[in-house]
Structure formats: structure tokens, C-alpha cells
Amino acid sequence: xxxxxxxxxxxxxxxxxxxxxxxxxxRGRSAYYLSGAVRQIEDGVFExxxxxxxxxxLSRLESKVVxxxxxxxxxxxxxxxxxxxxxxxxxxxxTAGEFAAGTAINIALSxxxxxxxxxxxxxxxxxxxxxxxxxxxxxxxxxGPVTFxxxxxxxxxxxxxxENVVKPGISWFAVNVLQAPDPYQGIRNLKPVGxx
Numbered sequence: 001x002x003x004x005x006x007x008x009x010x011x012x013x014x015x016x017x018x019x020x021x022x023x024x025x026x027r028g029r030s031a032y033y034l035s036g037a038v039r040q041i042e043d044g045v046f047e048x049x050x051x052x053x054x055x056x057x058l059s060r061l062e063s064k065v066v067x068x069x070x071x072x073x074x075x076x077x078x079x080x081x082x083x084x085x086x087x088x089x090x091x092x093x094x095t096a097g098e099f100a101a102g103t104a105i106n107i108a109l110s111x112x113x114x115x116x117x118x119x120x121x122x123x124x125x126x127x128x129x130x131x132x133x134x135x136x137x138x139x140x141x142x143x144g145p146v147t148f149x150x151x152x153x154x155x156x157x158x159x160x161x162x163e164n165v166v167k168p169g170i171s172w173f174a175v176n177v178l179q180a181p182d183p184y185q186g187i188r189n190l191k192p193v194g195x196x
Contacts, residue, residue: 122186130183
């Protein structure tokens with residue numbers, strides 16, 4: 001629920017703890033406040049999903065206005081952002097839900113990089129799996145090329161670090177510690193050119 005109101009109105013209505021100021025007031029104007037997600041209980045009455053049991057009655061809020069100069073307004077042209085709450089939406093609002101949804105989006109955006117190793121005939125299955133694991137871990141929030149697409153400012157740094165430190169480090173570890181093929185270097189078993 002996004003409202004524009006005087007801070008005194010919120011305090012008098014007892015709703016100060018249910019709203020966060022998102023934009024300071026301009027000269028002679030009220031500030032903007034956001035309550036977060038709410039569910040409509042009845043006409044003009046809402047329950048906060050972030051503080052279950054806490055209700056916001058628009059009539060109570062509006063009744064605390066003492067001057068026509070400071071009315072309560074709803075800048076989004078609606079009094080609320082209400083939605084039907086269900087188990088799926090509740091799960092997505094948790095930290096784990098946000099992480100899982102973000103990871104799924106990042107992996108979808110990483111699709112070209114996940115497919116590329118499987119199209120290279122010079123890589124074996126182990127190399128392909130390592131490359132996909134590195135890409136998926138990056139998509140899961142550990143950095144990676146997806147960040148470059150989503151957040152350009154920090155993405156440049158993360159992308160350069162990923163390509164020039166992380167991937168070469170994985171290659172070095174595979175070759176020198178695991179004594180395995182470099183997961184980023186194709187193996188070409190070509191016959192030497194002979195004389196006829």
C-alpha cells in the first residue's frame with residue numbers, strides 16, 4: 001500500500017510501525033510511505049502480510065487528517081497493492097524462495113553458456129560437467145557472466161574476475177591437483193599429417 005500522508009496522521013492512527021517512508025516530503029508536501037504487501041479483509045480494511053494480525057483501516061487513517069492541506073492520498077490511484085495470498089507466494093517471499101527464484105532466472109539467462117560445452121566435440125563428458133557446474137554455481141549467486149548482464153556496473157568487475165581468475169584457477173586445479181584434463185581446453189586427437 002503506497003500512500004502520501006503527513007507523519008502526524010500515521011502516528012495518530014497508530015500505523016507508524018506498519019509504514020516505511022520511501023520519499024521525503026517536499027516543501028509544503030506530505031511524505032510517501034509504503035506498507036509492503038497487504039491482503040484486503042473487507043472494503044477499505046487491509047491486513048499486513050509482514051505483520052500478521054495488524055490491520056490498516058483507510059477510514060481510520062483518513063479520520064486523523066485535521067487539515068484539508070494535508071490529506072491522505074494514494075499516488076498509485078489505488079489505495080493498495082493487494083493480492084490473494086497462497087502457499088506458493090508465501091514461499092517466494094522467504095529468503096530461500098527469493099534465492100531459488102533468482103537462481104532459476106540466472107540459470108535461464110545462462111542457457112547459452114550451459115549449452116556451448118555440449119556442442120563442442122573436442123570436450124569429454126567430464127569437462128562439460130565441470131563447465132556446467134561452474135556456470136550454474138555462478139548463476140546461483142557466486143558471481144559469473146550472468147551478473148554482467150543484470151548489473152552492468154559491478155558486472156564488469158565480476159565478469160573480468162570470473163573469466164581471468166576463477167576459470168583459470170579451476171583449470172589449474174584440475175590439471176595440477178586432480179591430474180585431470182583442463183575442463184576449458186578441448187582434446188584434439190588428430191592424426192599427424194603424413195607424407196604420401
